[in-house]
Amino acid sequence: MPAKIIDGKAIAKKIREKIKTEVGSMKVKPGLAVIRVGDDPASIVYVNSKEKACLEAGFYSEKYELKEDIDESDLLKLINKLNKDKKIHGILIQLPLPAHISQHKVLEAVSPEKDVDGFNPVNFGRLLSGNKYLVPATPKGVVRLLDEIGVKIAGRNVVVIGRSNIVGKPVAVLLLERDATVTICHSKTKDLVEECKKADILISAVGKKGLVTKDIVKKDAVIIDVGITKSDGKLYGDVDFDNVKKIASWITPVPGGVGPMTIAMLLENTLFAKRKIEENK
Ligand code: NAD
Numbered sequence: 001m002p003a004k005i006i007d008g009k010a011i012a013k014k015i016r017e018k019i020k021t022e023v024g025s026m027k028v029k030p031g032l033a034v035i036r037v038g039d040d041p042a043s044i045v046y047v048n049s050k051e052k053a054c055l056e057a058g059f060y061s062e063k064y065e066l067k068e069d070i071d072e073s074d075l076l077k078l079i080n081k082l083n084k085d086k087k088i089h090g091i092l093i094q095l096p097l098p099a100h101i102s103q104h105k106v107l108e109a110v111s112p113e114k115d116v117d118g119f120n121p122v123n124f125g126r127l128l129s130g131n132k133y134l135v136p137a138t139p140k141g142v143v144r145l146l147d148e149i150g151v152k153i154a155g156r157n158v159v160v161i162g163r164s165n166i167v168g169k170p171v172a173v174l175l176l177e178r179d180a181t182v183t184i185c186h187s188k189t190k191d192l193v194e195e196c197k198k199a200d201i202l203i204s205a206v207g208k209k210g211l212v213t214k215d216i217v218k219k220d221a222v223i224i225d226v227g228i229t230k231s232d233g234k235l236y237g238d239v240d241f242d243n244v245k246k247i248a249s250w251i252t253p254v255p256g257g258v259g260p261m262t263i264a265m266l267l268e269n270t271l272f273a274k275r276k277i278e279e280n281k
Contacts, residue, residue, distance in 0.1 A: 003223070003248035004149075008141075011148050012260035016057055019267050023058040030274040031060035032090040032116065032266075033082045037075065037101065038068035042230075043094045050092065053263045059270065060087055072101045076109050083111040089277055090116035090270035095166070113277055116269040119165065127173055133276075134269050139171035141261025142203060142224050143178070149250055151222050154179035157198050161185045161212070161238070162205035167226050171203055192216070204238035214243040223251040226258045 023029060032054050036047045047063065054061040064078060082091050091114045097103050107115075112122040118136040126133045146153060158180040162168035172182045185195050196202055196216040204212050205226035217223065227238030237254030245251050252258055 003245040003251040005245075006145055006149055006224075006250050006252045006257060008145060008252055008257040009260045011145065012141075012264035015144075015264040016053065016267060019264075019271060020057045022271065028274075029058060029060045030090070030267075030270045031062070031085075031088045032092065032270045033062040033064065033085075033088045034092045034094065035064040035066065035075070035078065036094045037066045037070060038098050040096070043096075047094050050263060050266060053267060054270075057267050059267070062088065068098055069100075072105065075101060075106060079106065079109045083109075083114060088114065089274035090114055090266075092117050092266065113280070114273055116266060116273055118170070118269070124165070124170075127170060130177065132177075134273060135174070135265075136166060136170045137265035137269060138167050138205075138226060138258060138262045139174050140265045140269075141258055142167075142171050142226065143174050144265065145224065145252065145258070145261060146201065146222070149222075151201065151250065153201070156180050156200040158182045158201045158203065159185060159196055159199035160203045160205065161192070161196070162226070164205065167205035171205070171226075175201075206238050208238055209236040210238075210240050212239040212244060214240060214247060217244050217247055219247050220249040221247075223248045224258065225252050225254050228254060228259070 034047050034050055036043050051061050051063050082088050091110050093106055107119045108121060110120050112120045115123050115134050118134045123134045127135055158175045160168050160172045163184050163186040168184060172184050176182045183195055185192050193216045197218055199218060199221055201222045203224040207227045207229055209229045209231060223239055223244055225237035225239040229236045235255050
């Protein structure tokens, strides 16, 4: 039997509708500020879709589109201003940043209580130490998808391909916390094929079309494809979807799998940040 498709779009829609209903009855709307530096075409698309999702959910939204050559100090000043702004509960810096700007410095400047991307080292540390607060949106969305389809996580072999701070590392930590046995693979892994064959749940976050083929996937594995590559004007994941779906039990499509969940989790994080800021007043 071919794999069942994990419909991230439908699951994300349900979450967004629930958030919209909740926000509808709020006097003060959750406010998200999104900052983009430069004109990277993918970043423009991501930022616009985040802004659209915010407005659809009834959030207050501010978008900052800054010039590629902006001084790091000016960006830090803007973040400091937003940290103090009462209308803003979440601040998101679209990555990547231009090379002359220190990503570490910028992410550290975002107040941990408004860090809806969960990339500030305070929140990253909280996640690692088992005291999570604001959790990176894409990894959170991956775990939510697994929960939505009802797959057991505890005791299962999970293989994560990719070790970035944005996806690979945090998703591995989240699943370790759920008692999975987690292996993290990356570009220097000696035998990716052998590692992947052991996976009950395989999560690929690389950005390399066709990396995960049918012959490296265990029968009935759950496949979560985070990767996005654009080729001939079309979007592709890391997984050879048409062939892998013949042996997997569940699989996410690209587009329409993890991507929509990232946005839904960002909205959820902003709502969480607002609630916490109000509680701590
Ligand atoms: P990254 O470039 O920071 O990390 C890629 C990782 O892949 C690295 O850890 C690297 O070691 C590993 N890698 C590279 N080549 C490999 C190989 N041949 N075998 C095994 N591992 C290899 O990227 P990222 O920011 O983690 O994003 C990964 C992918 O996920 C990208 O395609 C990105 O566009 C996509 N992404 C999607 C969403 C979403 O919402 N769907 C969100 C974030 C990132």
